[in-house]
Amino acid sequence: xxxxxxxxxxxxxxxxxxxxxxxxxxxxxxxxxxxxxxxxxxxxxxxxxxxxxxxxxxxxxxxxxxxxxxxxxxxxxxxxxxxxxxxxxxxxxxxxxxxxxxxxxxxxxxxxxxxxxxxxxxxxxxxxxxxxxxxxxxxxxxxxxxxxxxxxxxxxxxxxxxxxxxxxxxxxxxxxxxxxxxxxxxxxxxxxxxxxxxxxxxxxxxxxxxxxxxxxxxxxxxxxxxxxxxxxxxxxxxxxxxxxxxxxxxxxxxxxxxxxxxxxxxxxxxxxxxxxxxxxxxxxxxxxxxx
Numbered sequence: 001x002x003x004x005x006x007x008x009x010x011x012x013x014x015x016x017x018x019x020x021x022x023x024x025x026x027x028x029x030x031x032x033x034x035x036x037x038x039x040x041x042x043x044x045x046x047x048x049x050x051x052x053x054x055x056x057x058x059x060x061x062x063x064x065x066x067x068x069x070x071x072x073x074x075x076x077x078x079x080x081x082x083x084x085x086x087x088x089x090x091x092x093x094x095x096x097x098x099x100x101x102x103x104x105x106x107x108x109x110x111x112x113x114x115x116x117x118x119x120x121x122x123x124x125x126x127x128x129x130x131x132x133x134x135x136x137x138x139x140x141x142x143x144x145x146x147x148x149x150x151x152x153x154x155x156x157x158x159x160x161x162x163x164x165x166x167x168x169x170x171x172x173x174x175x176x177x178x179x180x181x182x183x184x185x186x187x188x189x190x191x192x193x194x195x196x197x198x199x200x201x202x203x204x205x206x207x208x209x210x211x212x213x214x215x216x217x218x219x220x221x222x223x224x225x226x227x228x229x230x231x232x233x234x235x236x237x238x239x240x241x242x243x244x245x246x247x248x249x250x251x252x253x254x255x256x257x258x259x260x261x262x263x264x265x266x267x268x269x270x271x272x273x274x275x276x277x278x279x280x281x282x283x284x285x286x287x288x289x290x291x
Contacts, residue, residue, distance in 0.1 A: 008081060008083065009077070009078040009080060009081040009083060009084075009111065009112065010078060010083055010084075010111070010112035010113065010114050011074070011075075011078050011084050011085075011086060011102065011103070011106045011111060011112065011113045011114070012031045012035060012083065012084070012085045012086070012114045012115075012116065013086055013093050013094060013103065013113065013115040014028050014031050014032060014085045014086065014087050014093065014116055015028060015092045015116060015117065015118025015119050016028070016046070016087050016088070016090055016091065016119070017049075017090065017119055017195065018090050018119050018194050018195045018196070019090065019193065019194065019195045019196035019225075020195040020196065021052055023118070024049075024053070025116070025118055027116050027117075028116055029055070031085050031114075031116060032053075032055050032057065032085055032087075034083060035057060035083050035085035036058070036082050036084065037057065037058050037060055037077075037082065037084050037085070038050070038057045038058070038059050038060070038084075038085045038086075038087060039059075039060045039061075039062040039084055039085070039086045039102070040059055040060070040061060040062065040086070040087045040088075041061075041062065041063050041087070041088045041089050041098060041099075042089050043059040043060070045090075046059060046087045046089075047059055049087070057085075062074070062086065062098060063098055064097075066098075067101045067102060068101065071101050071104075071105035072109070074106070075102075075105045075108070075109040075111045076109065078106055078112065079109060079110070086099055086102055090119070090121075090225070091118075091120050091121050092118060092119065092120040092122075095120060095138075096140040096141055096166060121166070121194055121225065122136075122138050122164055122227070124191075124194050124195070125189070125191040125194060125227035125229050126162060128189070128194070128201050128229075129162070129188075129189035129191065129203065129229035130203060131162045131187075131189070131229060131231050131232070133162045133231065133232035135160065135162065135232070136161055136162040136163070136164050136229075137156065137159060137161045137163050138164045138165075139156075139163065139165045140165070140166060141165070141166045141167065141168075142165040142166065142167045142171070142175050144171065146178070149175070149178040150178065150182070153178065153179065153182035154182065157182065157183075157233075158233070159233075160233065161232050162229060162230065163229070163230040163232075164227060164228070164229050164230075165227070166226070166228075167226050167228050169221065169222040169223055169224060169226060172190070172213050172222055172226055172228075173210065173213045173214040173216075173217045173222075175228065176188075176206065176209050176214075176228070177210045177214070179206050179228070179230060180206035180207040180209070180210040183206055183230060184205075184207055185205075186205070186206055186230055186234070187203060187205055187206070187231045188203070188205075188206050188228060188230040189201055189202065189203040189229045190202045190209055190226060190227075190228055191227040191228075191229060192222075192224045192226050193223075193224035194225065194227065198224070245274060245275070246276075248274060249270050249276055249281070249284055250287075250288070252270060252273060252274065253266055253270060253281075253284040253285055253287070254288045256269055256270075256288070257285070257288035257289050262289075263282065263285040263289050264282075266281075266284075266285035266288060266289075267281040267282040267284075267285040270285065
C-alpha cells in the first residue's frame with residue numbers, strides 16, 4: 001500500500017543511545033524537536049533523554065502491553081496530520097520491542113513512516129565480538145524455557161552464520177550452559193554494557209564462558225544489558241557433522257533394506273529423513289542392498 005502523509009503527518013522511528021548520550025545524532029534530536037508527540041516504551045526513560053537535551057514535548061507511554069490496542073489509533077493520528085516520534089528505551093526501535101507493531105500498523109494504514117539510522121546493540125555486538133563470518137542471524141531474546149532453548153539451537157546448528165541473542169543478567173548463566181551443550185567447540189562473546197562506562201567484551205570457548213558467568217552469578221550476580229554472540233560453525237565442526245550424518249544415513253539405509261524396500265525407495269527416504277544429496281542416498285541404498 002502506498003504511504004500517504006495528509007498534512008505532513010508521519011511516524012518517525014528515533015533510535016536513542018545504548019548508554020552514551022554522545023551517540024545521539026543531530027537528525028534524531030531534530031526529529032524530537034519537530035514532533036507533535038513523542039511516544040515511548042517508557043516515558044521515564046525517554047523523559048530523561050529529552051530533559052538532557054532541553055527538549056519539552058508531550059509524552060505518551062506505548063509499551064508492549066499498550067501497543068496492541070493503541071497502534072491503529074496512532075496510525076490514524078498520523079494520517080490526520082500528526083507528527084509522532086517513537087523511542088524505545090535504548091537503541092533502534094522495532095528490534096525486539098513494541099516499535100515493530102507500531103510500524104506495521106502505520107504501514108497497513110498507508111501512513112508515512114520515517115526510520116532514522118542510529119545506535120543498535122545487534123550490530124555493535126557483532127562487530128565487537130571479532131567473529132569473522134560475514135553473515136549473522138539475530139534471534140532476539142533467547143528463549144526462557146529449556147526445551148525451547150534446545151529446539152532453537154538445534155534448528156540453527158547447520159546455519160553458516162554468527163548467532164546473536166539478547167539475554168538478561170539473571171538468565172545468562174543458564175543460557176550459556178545451554179549454548180555450550182549445543183556448541184561445545186565454538187567460541188562466543190558476551191558483550192555487556194555496550195557503549196557504557198563499564199563496557200565488557202568477554203570472548204572464549206562457550207564452555208569456558210558458561211563456567212565464568214556461573215562463577216560470577218554465584219559470587220554475587222551479573223549486571224547490565226547483555227548480547228551473546230556465537231561464532232559460526234568451524235570447518236572441523238562441519239566435518240564432524242557430515243561424518244555423523246553419513247553414519248546415520250548408512251544405519252537408516254540398512255534398516256530400510258531389512259524391511260524389504262527397494263533401492264529407489266530407500267534413497268527417497270534417506271533424502272527426506274537425512275537431508276543428503278540424491279546421488280549419495282542412492283549409493284548408500286545400493287550398498288545396503290548388497291549387504
